[in-house]
Amino acid sequence: MNRNLFITLLIIFNIAIDQISKVIVRNTLTFREEVNVIGDYFQLIWVENKGAFLGMGSDMDPTLRLIFLLILPTLVLGYVIYYIIKTKELDRLSLIAFCCIAGGGIANVFDRIAFGQVTDFFFINLGGVFKTGIFNIADLSVTIGMVMLLFSGIFNSKKKEEISA
Template sequence: MKVTRRSIYIIVTIIASIALDQVSKVWVRTNVKRGSQSSIIGDYFSLHNVENTGAFLGMGGDLEDPLRTILLLVLPVLVLGFVLRYIFKDKSLDNWSLFAFASIIGGGIANVYDRFVYGSVTDFWYVKLTDTLRTGIFNVADVFVTTGMIILVFITLFKKKAKPD
């Protein structure tokens, strides 16, 4: 593989997202009592320490092995590998798309790493704006994945279509 500015941009984004996520999780595991809840900004933003054995919002955490292993470890690794291959091969992707895909890959790798090493993913942030407008408990990797997805949606919705000749 030829090392280009583009490939460095992809790799740095992936590594940075993994590093930020893992550092934050180590800090939470070390400094926040498991199962605790601390207010950061009133009732709107709080810090927790929970172990999520499932995926998004705990989905799949109660599945039996080997289905759980396939859906939460094997399948994500395959998908992340295909997306990584895609962004290295498709030279037409703009920088925002590259950042979005690399963020998704980095966040995905960070959470898969936790599932593999710890058997669960450490989640710690919770946002509650109203009783109906609130999040589940999430982590930095989830922020990278979600941000990447939002960027891709905006790119898709607002992409300027090439004018026919």
Template sequence: MTLSKRSIYIISVVILTIALDQISKFWVRINVAAGSQSEIIGQFFTLHNVENEGAFLGMGSELNETLRVILLLILPIVVLGFVLRYIFKDKTLDNWSIFAFSSIIGGGLGNVYDRIIYGSVTDFWHIDLGGPLRTGIFNMADLSVTTGMIILVFVSFKKKKKVAK
């Protein structure tokens, strides 16, 4: 079976996203003391080493083990599988959409891997530009998922603009 350039592109983005995520988390686990906080650019950009047993901003960490496994492991794997199947099958997707979906899949799989292997997800970056311009503590997988979602929003607006013309 020969893989198309499109399939190689999808697989490459997913694998690269997982690799960058796992390498960065490995580096943080080895080099940054658990629970610590270091300034990178003053208080605006800080480096941490926090284990998150939940999902976004720790949501779900208080759930019982069965619900946590269903909502944070099984459901994401099923959804990511469907998204992967979708991007392989829908030949009308543009390169930006393929990149965005592949980044989301890679980021999602990076965090799922952590939950399976470590029982939690290592988060380490925090941005605080004041007021509402502040993040929770996040990692490369979160950044990949968020970037993918932002790209999809822009692509969607671009497509709607073309249809309106």
């Protein structure tokens, strides 16, 4: 498959899955309703987030929120897309990771433009062992992308060490 087509399709896939899930949540759940999927461990809770990760910045001045949660992320996402298109020597794992990050980021920026806030709905609470804030598919895409980049960096640095040894 053509590399640029692969990049485009993967980014669009991430955006589409996120946006479809948010439409389903908005049309089937009641705001702040708690739906147990797996007991109290995994729940769906529809909330709207005017801030960034875990609501950070939601009480920020509207102008600052525009700059830090809309303009700056849009510029960064534009650069990420430019970087992955222009950097032909990226390994496949890093390429997929950057596409997940870009797709998730674009999906949340779209929410901020279209609705002035981001729809979140997943909540995990493993009884004091692990607990998340309420998040969405876009957040999951960005997080998975970051973890993949970390593994790619570790894997590639070990590969370079083996070659130079």
